[in-house]
Amino acid sequence: MRVGVFTPLLSQLSLEDVLKKLKSNNIDTVELGTGNYPGDAHCKLSMLDGKRELNEFSQKLADHGFTISALSCHGNPLHPDKERAKHDQEVSKKTIRLAEKLGVPVVIDFSGCPGDSANSKWPNWVTCPWPPDYLEILKWQWDKVVTPYWTRHAQFAADHGVKVAIEMHPGFVVYSPETMLKLRAIAGKSIGCNYDPSHMFWQGIDPIAAIRVLGDSIFHVHAKDTQIYERNLPLTGVLDTKSYTDERNRAWIFRTCGYGHGAEWWKEFISTLRMFGYDYVLSIEHEDSILSPEEGLTKAASFLNGIVIREQPAAAWWV
Numbered sequence: 001m002r003v004g005v006f007t008p009l010l011s012q013l014s015l016e017d018v019l020k021k022l023k024s025n026n027i028d029t030v031e032l033g034t035g036n037y038p039g040d041a042h043c044k045l046s047m048l049d050g051k052r053e054l055n056e057f058s059q060k061l062a063d064h065g066f067t068i069s070a071l072s073c074h075g076n077p078l079h080p081d082k083e084r085a086k087h088d089q090e091v092s093k094k095t096i097r098l099a100e101k102l103g104v105p106v107v108i109d110f111s112g113c114p115g116d117s118a119n120s121k122w123p124n125w126v127t128c129p130w131p132p133d134y135l136e137i138l139k140w141q142w143d144k145v146v147t148p149y150w151t152r153h154a155q156f157a158a159d160h161g162v163k164v165a166i167e168m169h170p171g172f173v174v175y176s177p178e179t180m181l182k183l184r185a186i187a188g189k190s191i192g193c194n195y196d197p198s199h200m201f202w203q204g205i206d207p208i209a210a211i212r213v214l215g216d217s218i219f220h221v222h223a224k225d226t227q228i229y230e231r232n233l234p235l236t237g238v239l240d241t242k243s244y245t246d247e248r249n250r251a252w253i254f255r256t257c258g259y260g261h262g263a264e265w266w267k268e269f270i271s272t273l274r275m276f277g278y279d280y281v282l283s284i285e286h287e288d289s290i291l292s293p294e295e296g297l298t299k300a301a302s303f304l305n306g307i308v309i310r311e312q313p314a315a316a317w318w319v
Contacts, residue, residue, distance in 0.1 A: 001270065002281050003304045004029030004069045006222065009286040009293040011041035015057075018042060019064040025301040029069050030061075031108070031220075031283045034098065035091040036075030043071065045094045047101075054101060069281040070106040070194070070220050071099045074167060077153070078112030078145050080120035088112070089149075093156060100160040106220050107157070108165045108194045111174035111183060114145040125171050127239065146173055147186050154187035165194035165219035176203065177210045184217055195278075196222035196285070197269060201260065202238050202252040211272045221273065223282040223304055225260030228252045245289050254287040256296040258303040267307050274309055282308060 005027050010018045022030065032043035047054045061068065073095040075088030092109055099107050113123040116137045126138045157164045166174050166183065174180050180193050195218045197207035211218065233251040236242075240251040247253050257266060270282070282304055286296040 001274065001279050001308050001310060002029050002069075003027060003223070003301060003308050004031055004281040004283040005297065005301070006031040006033075006038075006072065006283050006285045007042050008033050008038045009297060011039055015042045015060065019061070019066055021297075022066075023064060025298060026305050027284075027301055028065050029067050029281050029283075031070045031072055031281075032068060034071050034073045034095045036073045036088050037110075038072050038074055043098075045091065045098060048094060048098055058102065068102060068104045069283055070108050070165065071095050071102075071104055072108040072194075074108065074110045076110060076112045076123065076172070078114045078141075078149060078173070079123060080115030085112075089153075092153070096157050096160050096162045096164070099162045104162075106163050106165050106194075108167060108220060110169055111146070111150070111166050111172045111179075113172045114141045116140070118144075123171070125173075125175075141173060146183070150183060150187040150191065154190045158188070158190040162190075163219050164191050166191065167194040167196055167199075167222070169196075169199055170203065175199070176205060177213045180214065180217065192217040192219040194220045194222060196224055198222070198224040198226040198254050198260075198287075201226035201228065204238060208269055208272050211269075211276050211278075215276050218273070218276070218278045220280065221278065221282050222285045223257050223300065224285045224287060225255040225257045226252055227255045227260040244287075247289060253289060256286065256288045256291050256303075257284070257300045259288065259291075259299075263303070263307055266304070270307065270309055279312075 005022055007018055007030055033039050034043050034045055073091045077085055077089045077092055079085040095107050113125050116124040126134045129135050168175050168180050174183050184191050200207040200210055229251055236251040242250050284300045286293050288296045
């Protein structure tokens with residue numbers, strides 16, 4: 001297992017400077033955004049049209065001793081605004097094609113969220129089964145939008161030899177292990193998840209128990225923590241729409257690894273990932289509003305490098 005970094009937190013730096021900074025933090029793996037929500041500061045889809053540009057990009061990474069764990073294009077490919085959906089879908093397709101050319105095995109995306117009908121303007125994330133209108137919306141979303149799109153897109157990814165890792169994220173139709181496995185059963189084994197425990201914590205889902213359910217559907221992992229504020233939670237519940245910068249009043253916020261849960265929890269998390277077949281990359285994602293990106297990166301890298309399991313286990317000689 002290796003520690004990597006999702007680079008949008010350093011979007012103000014050139015790729016060259018990003019690689020130097022990460023190397024100084026004992027990091028040699030990057031997850032790069034290609035557009036949509038993550039932006040494309042360090043990886044342009046225009047490389048698809050230029051062999052020279054693609055070769056120079058690959059050589060720069062190799063010269064610094066880096067590999068790419070995943071390309072990320074988190075967007076809303078199911079957005080009810082047809083132009084927005086078309087844009088995000090095209091970015092996703094191009095990202096898959098670029099991943100194929102670069103030899104990157106995984107592309108990360110959101111599942112997306114449709115509206116409540118074919119005439120909607122905004123996405124409608126259903127969070128309750130009553131009044132019954134909401135179950136009707138949910139059925140329409142899955143039958144008419146989610147299933148057709150993801151069946152096609154999963155096949156497109158498979159045809160290009162790339163796996164798509166869906167980040168389970170509230171606000172989209174896939175936000176939990178149950179909804180993740182529902183989509184995988186529909187779309188097939190080229191669809192799995194980008195497992196970010198921070199989104200499990202605040203929903204009240206046990207991130208370690210979820211690994212046991214998700215198993216080999218875990219294609220990639222984000223290393224990000226969550227801190228629950230027990231003084232605020234009883235008054236607001238977990239569906240807290242206050243700004244992430246209103247830390248004093250929110251029920252929870254995202255934190256740098258180790259600042260929401262300690263080393264013992266993260267050691268169990270890493271060990272359980274390995275037990276259930278995941279031995280790839282822990283990609284640091286910084287969304288901690290209390291720490292600067294630089295300090296958050298440095299602390300997370302130091303913390304995870306001290307506890308990640310790097311070597312393969314030996315035979316159980318004592319058995």
